[in-house]
Amino acid sequence: GQQLNQSPQSMFIQEGEDVSMNCTSSSIFNTWLWYKQDPGEGPVLLIALYKAGELTSNGRLTAQFGITRKDSFLNISASIPSDVGIYFCAGQFRGSQGNLIFGKGTKLSVKP
């Protein structure tokens, strides 16, 4: 079946640092989405991407739809403590009937 590889699995951030994470798929996707999940809550949509090469920002967050349509990237600039949580990528391929494939998530924690 379709799979998404999301990396890194986890990372520690220090306030002010920039953060990058990415997802790669074995198939071409038509839509890429990025979600954030706070502890004990449901994921919330951050950014949606619909075209190869598309670069979209939402405040300090920037996501890109890869040119090959098999990958996507999320960057967080100047991280703050409330950025901690789990970030999920998700994608749709043609013929998926709207069903999303999810990555396993990247957990952001604050450096001790």
Added chain:
Amino acid sequence: DGGITQSPKYLFRKEGQNVTLSCEQNLNHDAMYWYRQDPGQGLRLIYYSQIVNDFQKGDIAEGYSVSREKKESFPLTVTSAQKNPTAFYLCASSKAGEGYGYTFGSGTRLTVV
């Protein structure tokens, strides 16, 4: 305001008992989904429904059952056949077709005691 509501937030069940988790949406979405999330794990699809009175098994449907009698509602029953039911359960909904993201509920944490 439109949204998707899961209840209860916390649920305790004795071993051998069935329990039903509620999911209601007023977003007029056609499709609804149930996911299970374990610590350190991603989201695993249990069941989904793209239209009233129809639903399909996801990757981990064994020990679970659903119904979709109304567009707004997609309850999940965790049966006694589910061997490891303690988990965080998430319901989601979306418009029909491709190009739409999911709206998630705030989840139900089920603990078997």
